[in-house]
Amino acid sequence: MGNPELDFSSKHTEAVSNHPPYSSITESIDEPPTYGQSNAVYRVSRDGFPSSVVVVVDECITHLKLLSAIAKLRNFIKGTDKLFGIHDGEIRNFSNNKQAQAAARIQEKRWAVYVARAVDRFTIWWQSYLPSLKTSRISTLNTASEANIAWSANMMPPLDVIMVWHAFMLNPRAFLEDCLRQSKMSVWATGLPWDIINASIDDKTLVFYPDRDSEARINFETITGHSWENIHDSPAKSLPCFGCKQEIIAPWTEGSIGCDTDVAFAHCTGYADKSLRISCPACKFNTTHDTLRVQKFRSDVQKLLKDDIPMPGTLLSQNGTPADNENSDNVSFPNRLIKEGIRSELLQLTDLTENESTTIETIRDHLEGYLKSRSIMRRVNKTILAAGNSSMPERISLRNMLSRYWDNSSPFAIDLVGAVIRQGTFVDKMDNIGWIRSPNLRSTMSHFIGKYGVFFQIMVKNKGHAVVPTLDVDLIWHTHQLSPIRYYIFSTTQMEGIFINHDDKIDEIKLNDAFAWTSRQYQKLTGGKIYSECTCWYCEAVRESNNQGLGRLISPSTLHAKANAALLHNSADNTTDGKSKEPHISSHNAVRVLAQADPKAMQTKTAQLESCWEKAQRRSHNRSRSRGGGSAHEDLSRKTVYGPYARDPDIHREIYPCNPACVNITAGVVGNCMSGTQGVGLAQGACVSGTMAAQTRSKGKSFCSGIAGCGMSL
Ligand SMILES: [Zn+2]
Ligand SMILES: [Zn+2]
Ligand SMILES: [Zn+2]
Incomplete structure (x- = not known):
C-alpha cells in the first residue's frame, strides 16, 4: 500500500x-x-x-x-x-x-x-x-x-x-x-x-x-x-496529527453499510462516520472523535491563556444576554479557575502525546476534583475567609462550559451537523404542506404572523413554562430568529431582559404535554380560537383532552373552542392515517432521553391519547349520524405508533459521529452533569426540566434550566 x-x-x-x-x-x-x-x-x-x-x-x-x-x-x-x-x-x-x-x-x-x-x-x-x-x-x-x-x-x-x-x-x-x-x-x-x-x-x-x-x-x-x-470537493479531509503535528488524511466516509440495518454504517471509520479512526503513518497516533474533542478543549484553553478569549459557555448570562461585569462572576468562573488555578494541570492532562487516553470525561472528573480542593478554590476566588468549597452556580458554570464539548469537536458552541439534521424534519414538513404553492400565500402568512403574536404573549405571560409552537407558528418564529438583532431586541423587551432560546433538545414526552398546555392557553387568550387546526388523530386527541367538562363547569372560551373544533370537520379534508398535511405540533427538536425512569412512558402516553381520540370519534360519529351523513370509519390500527410529538423516526444514531436525536442521562455517562447539578438541568443542553419547581430553577441559576418547546429556554 x-x-x-x-x-x-x-x-x-x-x-x-x-x-x-x-x-x-x-x-x-x-x-x-x-x-x-x-x-x-x-x-x-x-x-x-x-x-x-x-x-x-x-x-x-x-x-x-x-x-x-x-x-x-x-x-x-x-x-x-x-x-x-x-x-x-x-x-x-x-x-x-x-x-x-x-x-x-x-x-x-x-x-x-x-x-x-x-x-x-x-x-x-x-x-x-x-x-x-x-x-x-x-x-x-x-x-x-x-x-x-x-x-x-x-x-x-x-x-x-x-x-x-x-x-x-x-x-x-x-x-x-x-x-x-x-x-x-x-x-x-x-x-x-x-x-x-x-x-x-x-x-x-x-x-x-x-x-x-x-x-x-x-x-x-x-x-x-x-x-x-x-x-466536487476532495473525498478526504486533512487534519493535523496530534502526535507528531504532521498532516494526516481522513476520508469523509470509509466502509460499507454492514449486514444489520439497525446499526448501518456504525463501524465506518471516516471523518463523518461514528467510529472515526485514523492511524498516523508516521507516529501511529490514533485520531478519533474523542481525541478531536479533547484537542478542541485544549486549543480553547490555550486561546484563553494567550489571547484572553473566554471559554465557550461562559459568555452569556443566565438570561442569554452578554454577561457584563456585574453578573459575570459566576458565569466566568471557569475562565478564572483555568487561569488562576489549574492551567498547567490542564495543559498536561490534555497533551495527547503524553496522555493519549484523555477524554472529556477525564477532564470532567479532574475539574470535579479541583472543585473539592480548598486551596485551589481560595486561590481562584481570592478569598481567605470562606470555607473554600465551590458553590452551585460555579458548578453550573463549569457544566455549561463542558456541554460545549461532549458531542462537539467543531469550533462552534454546538455540533452543526446535528443542528442541520434536526432542521431536516422541519424542512420536509414545510415542503410537504406546500404553502409556497398556495394561491393565498400572502394572506396565509399574515394569519400565521398573527398567531405568532399570540404564541409570544403566552411565553410572556407564563415565564418558566414550556411553550410549544405549531408548525405555522414555528415558521414565523424561525423567520424572526433569522434577523437576530431584531429578535433579540423584541425578546428582551417583551420578556424583561430574557433572550428566548429555541432549539434546545427537548424530551418528546414533555413536548407532548407542553403542547396540550399551549393549545389550552391559546384558546383562553383568543376566546376559543383553535391552535392546531389539524384533524389528524393526535390533534383530535389533544383537543378532546383540553375541552373535557360539562355544563357550567365549562368556560365560554372552551365552549367556543368546542364549536370551532366541530366546524373543522365540515371544512377539512379528514386525514385518518395519523399523518397530516396540516400544520400541527412542531417537534423537530424532540429527542429521546435514554435511561428514562419509565421505559414504558411512550406507550402510556400513546394509550392516554388513544382513549381521548376514541371519545372524539364517538362524538363525531353521533354528530354525523344526526346530520344524516356517514363519516368514514377510522381504523385505530392504521394510526402510527409514534405520535407526531415523537422524535424523527428517520434519524438513526449510528450514521452520525454524534447522535442528533438522543441524549443520555444515565449517571456517570458522557454528557451527564457535574455532580451536584442534577437538580438544575439534565444532560448537555437537554433542557427537559419543564416540570421542575420554579424556585429550584432560579436557585440553580442555570442557563440551561429552561424548558423549551420547539425550544424555548429561560
Ligand atoms: Zn503523527
Ligand atoms: Zn395534527
Ligand atoms: Zn422550531
Whole structure:
C-alpha cells in the first residue's frame, strides 16, 4: 500500500466526479411555485424594516422558498447513487423484507456525509470570508455603520453553506455566543440577506445561483480554496496529527453499510462516520472523535491563556444576554479557575502525546476534583475567609462550559451537523404542506404572523413554562430568529431582559404535554380560537383532552373552542392515517432521553391519547349520524405508533459521529452533569426540566434550566 492520500483520491474521485452538480439540474419541479405571480409580490425592501415590525410577509415567503430549495437539494443528494462511494447496489445484500430499510439508511448516510462536508465548508467560509467586528454592546449595533454588512449577490456562498448558516442561527443563544466569542458581531447584526437569497433562487427550478457572471463562485473558491459544489470537493479531509503535528488524511466516509440495518454504517471509520479512526503513518497516533474533542478543549484553553478569549459557555448570562461585569462572576468562573488555578494541570492532562487516553470525561472528573480542593478554590476566588468549597452556580458554570464539548469537536458552541439534521424534519414538513404553492400565500402568512403574536404573549405571560409552537407558528418564529438583532431586541423587551432560546433538545414526552398546555392557553387568550387546526388523530386527541367538562363547569372560551373544533370537520379534508398535511405540533427538536425512569412512558402516553381520540370519534360519529351523513370509519390500527410529538423516526444514531436525536442521562455517562447539578438541568443542553419547581430553577441559576418547546429556554 502506497501513500494513503493517493489511495483515497483514486478510489473515490471517480465516483464523485461522475455526478453533475446540483446547480446544473435544471428540470422544473413537479408543481411550479406560484408566488412569483402578480398576486404575490414578495420583494423584500433593501431599506430594512421599521423596528416595530416583528416579521414581514416577504421574509416568510423567501424563507419558505429557501426551505424548498434545501428540500430539493436533499432529495437530489440522497438519490445520487455512488456519491461519496455509497452504493445502492448494497441493498441487494439484504433479504427482501429488509431492502426498503437498507435503501433508506443508504440515502440517510449520503445526506449525513454531505452535511458534514457542508459544515466543514461553512467553517472555512465563516473564518476566512466574513468580516470581524468585536463588541458586546448590542445597543450600539443598530446604528453603527460598520455593523451592517452590505451583502451583494457576488458575496453569496453556495446553498449548502447557507443551509448550515440557517440551522446555526436557529439556535439563537449558541449563535450569539459564537458571534461574540469569534468577533462576528456584524454577521449577527445583519442577519440573513433575504432580498439576495430571494433573487438567487430560481422561482421555477429552485436552483440556487446568485449571479450569472459567476463572481460569487470565483470569490468563494478563491477565498476558501474549496469548490463551489460540495460534491466536487476532495473525498478526504486533512487534519493535523496530534502526535507528531504532521498532516494526516481522513476520508469523509470509509466502509460499507454492514449486514444489520439497525446499526448501518456504525463501524465506518471516516471523518463523518461514528467510529472515526485514523492511524498516523508516521507516529501511529490514533485520531478519533474523542481525541478531536479533547484537542478542541485544549486549543480553547490555550486561546484563553494567550489571547484572553473566554471559554465557550461562559459568555452569556443566565438570561442569554452578554454577561457584563456585574453578573459575570459566576458565569466566568471557569475562565478564572483555568487561569488562576489549574492551567498547567490542564495543559498536561490534555497533551495527547503524553496522555493519549484523555477524554472529556477525564477532564470532567479532574475539574470535579479541583472543585473539592480548598486551596485551589481560595486561590481562584481570592478569598481567605470562606470555607473554600465551590458553590452551585460555579458548578453550573463549569457544566455549561463542558456541554460545549461532549458531542462537539467543531469550533462552534454546538455540533452543526446535528443542528442541520434536526432542521431536516422541519424542512420536509414545510415542503410537504406546500404553502409556497398556495394561491393565498400572502394572506396565509399574515394569519400565521398573527398567531405568532399570540404564541409570544403566552411565553410572556407564563415565564418558566414550556411553550410549544405549531408548525405555522414555528415558521414565523424561525423567520424572526433569522434577523437576530431584531429578535433579540423584541425578546428582551417583551420578556424583561430574557433572550428566548429555541432549539434546545427537548424530551418528546414533555413536548407532548407542553403542547396540550399551549393549545389550552391559546384558546383562553383568543376566546376559543383553535391552535392546531389539524384533524389528524393526535390533534383530535389533544383537543378532546383540553375541552373535557360539562355544563357550567365549562368556560365560554372552551365552549367556543368546542364549536370551532366541530366546524373543522365540515371544512377539512379528514386525514385518518395519523399523518397530516396540516400544520400541527412542531417537534423537530424532540429527542429521546435514554435511561428514562419509565421505559414504558411512550406507550402510556400513546394509550392516554388513544382513549381521548376514541371519545372524539364517538362524538363525531353521533354528530354525523344526526346530520344524516356517514363519516368514514377510522381504523385505530392504521394510526402510527409514534405520535407526531415523537422524535424523527428517520434519524438513526449510528450514521452520525454524534447522535442528533438522543441524549443520555444515565449517571456517570458522557454528557451527564457535574455532580451536584442534577437538580438544575439534565444532560448537555437537554433542557427537559419543564416540570421542575420554579424556585429550584432560579436557585440553580442555570442557563440551561429552561424548558423549551420547539425550544424555548429561560
Ligand atoms: Zn503523527
Ligand atoms: Zn395534527
Ligand atoms: Zn422550531
